Amino acid sequence: MTCKLQLRRATVVLPVILLCAIAGCGRRRTAAAAPAATIETTPRAPDARPDIPPPTRRREVAILFKNAAGYTEVVAQLTKLLPVETYRLTVVDVDAENSRTILDSLQAKPGLLAVAISLPAARIARDQLNVPIVFAQVFNYQELLVNGRAVRGVTAMPPLDLQLQDWKKLDPKVRRVGLIVSQPHVDLIPEAERAVNEAAISLKYEISDSDRQTLYLFKRLAPQIDGLWLLPDDRILSPTVLRELLSYAVSHGVRVCVFSDELLQWGALMSASPTPEDIARTVHRVLDDMIADRTNALPPLSSLSELVVRINGQVAGRLGVSFPPSGSWVVRGERR
Amino acid sequence: MSTRNANRRSLITDILTVQLVITGAITVIALAGLTWTSGAVVQNNLAYWAEQWAGELNELGAPFYLQNHDGAVLDVERFVAKYPEILTVTWYRPDGSVFTSIDKNGPVATLASPLSPDTIGELSAKAGLTPAYLLREDIERNRRFRLSGPIWIESFENDGLFDVNSHHAKTKIQLLGFVAVDIDFSTYQTAFLRRLGLSSVALMALLFTSGIVGRSLLKRALQPLSELQEPLSQMAQGTTDVIFPATQHKETHAIVTALGDTLSALQKREQHLLHIANHDSLTGLYTRHRLVSELDAEIVSCAANGTRSVVCFVDLDQFKYINDTCGHPAGDQLLRLAANQLRSAVRNHDFVARFGGDEFVILLRNVSRPQARALARQVLDQMRSVSYAEQGQVFQLQCSIGIAAITSSRFGTHEIIAQADIACQTAKANGRNRVEFYNVSGKQSERMMQDVHWMRSIRLALENNQFLLHYQPLLHIASGTISHYEALLRLKTSRGLVGPQTFLPAVARFGLMTEIDRWVVEHAIRALAQFSGSAPTLRLSVNLSTLAFENEFFATSVRSLLKEYGVSGDQICFEITEHLAVRFAVTTNKQIAMLRDLGCRLAVDDFGTGYSSFSYLKRLPVDYLKIDGSFIRELTRSRVDQTLVRMIGEVAKAADLETVAEYVESAAALRLLAKYGIDYAQGFYIGRAVAQPAETVFEVQPST
Secondary structure (H helix, E strand, C coil), X not given: CHHHHHHHHHHHHHHHHHHHHHHCCCCCCCCCCCCCCCCCCCCCCCCCCCCCCCCCCCEEEEEEECCCHHHHHHHHHHHHHCCCCCEEEEEEECCCCCHHHHHXXXXXXXXXXXEEECHHHHHXXXXXXXXXXXXXXXXXXXXXXXXXXXXXXXXXXXXXXXXXXXXXXXXXXXXXXXXXXXXXXCCHHHHHHHHHHXXXXXXXEEEECCHHHHHHHHHHHHXXXXXXXXXXXXXXXXXXXHHHXXXXXXXXXXXXXXXXXXXXXXXXXXXXXXXXXXXXXXXXXXXXXXXXXXXXCCCCEECCCEEEEEECHHHHHHXXXXXXCCCEEEEECCCC | CHHHHHCCCXXXXXXXXXXXXXXXXXXXXXXXXXXXXXXXXXXXXXXXXXXXXXXXXHHHCCCCCCCCCHHHHHHHHHHHHHCCCEEEEEEECCCCXXXXXXXXXXXXXXXXXXXXXHHHHHHHHCCCCCCCCEEEEXXXXXXXXXXXXXXXXXXXXXXXXXXXXXXXCCEEXXXXXXXXXXXXCHHHHHHHHHHHHHHHHHHHHHHHHHHHHHHHHHHHHCHHHHCCHHHHHHHHCCCCCCCCCCXXXXXHHHHHHHHHHHHHHHHHHHHHHHHHHHECCCCCCECHHHHHHHHHHHHHHHHHHCCCEEEEEEEECCHHHHHHHHCHHHHHHHHHHHHHHHHHHCCCCCEEEEEECCEEEEEECCCCHHHHHHHHHHHHHHHHCCEEEECCEEEECCEEEEEEEECCCCCCHHHHHHHHHHHHHHHHHCCCCCEEECCCCHHHHHHHHHHHHXXXXXXXXXXXXXXXXXXXXXXXXXXXXXXXXXXXXXXXECCEEECHHHHHHHHHHCCCHHHHHHHHHHHXXXXXXXXXCCCCCCCEEEECCCCHHHCXXXXXXXXXXXXXXXXXHHHEEEXXXXXXXXXXXXXXXXHHHHHHHCCCEEEEXXXXXXXXXXXXXXXXXXXXXXXXXXXXXXXXXXXXXXXXXXXXXXXXXHCCCEEEECCCCCHHHHHHHHHCCCCEEECCCCCCCECCCCCCECCCCCCC
């Protein structure tokens, strides 16, 4: 419920921010108009944190992560963001040989908090550390939310409404959007429906059980939609299907909004992915709330408030979609 | 001609046959190749499409991952129905058991057999790979095959989408089962073969039509050549006044031009031969042969028209003396002079021929007796008006003329000539240089009748093959063996066999010598062939008359006869008189050279009676000298003869010639001949002429 209220507020504030961004209040990144546009530095938004009384002692925080491109940047931002006065950080690569030993040593530390960046890291934190956990960059989080455990997370995707509004702004011709999710993520459907309703876009969704079925359903959906919202639902996606789906989309004029700029080169029109900074900020906020004993007030997942949009210039040109010369920009929305 | 052509092949048929055979062979090879490759092409094509279908079917979503999706099954059925070459699609569970199977009509009641463990293993290994299918011809070779592949689903592990491009992104593959597509391209192949068959039939029909049309076209194209057949046939039959049709084709034009040139050459040759046949080479006057034809026609004309013509037999007086005194060139010149005078003495429509030697015949057409006499006297005067100087001597050209009249067809050509000849003999007997008319008195008539009788007998003998050859042996003195035989002519008469001395004068008189020569040569060569079995090394000597070499084709005819009878040239020796060898040296040398090229040998007969100058021996292209019998008959008694014979022997040896002595009639003579180094002997002592030669060793007879 809380999450929904926050989302509603965000939907009102967001266009204003967006307008400011378009007017040039925010700095936009410039990038080459090529598939998988280069990542530009993004000016950091000022932190909007409520004042928190300084802890009486530094809390031990173990940051567990899987050493992969999608996670290391978040860890880097997190370590920069978390104030040293408040947190004593231990960063653990769960794939490292000594990770078990480190975790065992950390287990004894009182007041330990675990931050897990990636699902493997979150699993290890769940299984090996009997401590509160904040996870991020985990899409299939359901298994982590165990009753009786203080486990909270950050959404793996930017808010759907933010994605959709920017998408609509980029490509006004998009009026019908398709969505294919697996059964565990059917809760995304209402969020998506709200987002499309506000954007005056219609939504068609399917529930898939496998990558083959996803491809099958997409080919049936393609004549009925202008764009596909591709979520990082790895249970119903495979490398082969991803390539085939994106290729089919391009050949049939279906715009695809993906979750990672790495998919731009496979034929997606645009990617709307979270920024490491925003992930780090959100994790920080959740941590602060957990430290302040507000865990129970926290929703299972805290939303991100920022996304970076990147465009595949070739696909855009082929589909007749105009885009800023930079090829990418950052969209921010208020959360609190 | 039509019979001959019926047995011959048609060029048009041959050309068309070759064309059709080649085209047919190419067609068969092409069809075989097309048939052979069609299967591979169709199969490869369908294999490609099968691969596409495999992807399509997998993409459509097999019943495995569309179990709750009713529309998907219908989609698969519609897909199968769309492609007639798809027989069935069968889905198998991971354990190889059949899950379901559909064909064009929907689900199949009778399911296929489960997959074998080997197939399951092969297909399972292909899950997640590319290409993920197997293609096998395991149903019916070259007509049906099966495309099978695994059905699997794949997903990222551990939120791998966050690192989708990394090689660390792991995926999980779950095998759902297998799908097999049975494809039958026999429809295509059948359709292809049907079309191929129709094309083949059409091609054969085209070939057949082209053969018929081609035949007509070729016939038309070759018509210019066909049109040459008739004139060529006429040419082959000896006609030279043929006309070759004009042609517009380059190739046939060249042929027609060549034929035209050939025809012209033949015509010229014919004219030349005609001229040679009808004209004497020395004087340019008509020949005896032509004279006979002319007289035959004149006799008929006079009989039919009641006109009168005369034949004048002209004999030069003292020609032999002049010839012997001044030599043959002088004699020839004299003959030419006489011929010129005769031509100029007569009228244009009169006919002048050289009868032979120094004898001429003039046909005065349509004249009375006085006119004939006057013309004959004019001839005399014309002749007398010529003086001929040679070697410091001046000779007056004179002649004797005998005239015989042609008033009816009572007497034939030869009889008329004989009458004129008799009249000429009368003129000579009465003092020469005069004209005498034929007077049918007793002796003249009797002689004439005798000569004509012989002439007719000889002609009959030639026609009825009443001549025959007898063979007299010649002895090789040194070895005592019979070396060869001389062929001697005999005539079968009611009184028995008669020798040539009886009938040769008439033969010469009536111009039959050439026929006799030809008969003798042919039968001698035939005898050599006939006796080759019993006497393989037999050699014959054959006598030739002085007229033999007047035929410039004599050597050629000998060559043909030798070839025809399979006789070697070295088995025959031609005997010619000394007179012929020396007198006609220019013309005879060429023919002698040709005969020698054939391997034939030459002998000078009656040597010693003609020109006594031995200088001729150096030039005579001969192998033997036959010493005249007059030197041998009295050899044992005449020292002069002995000396002469010895001299001839020595000179002959020096000239590398062999010698033959005739008329050897005693052993003493033979001994002397041996002593003098004479090589061969012939005569009654050696042996008489026999009907059949044999190889024998001479036996010395008791001395006589």
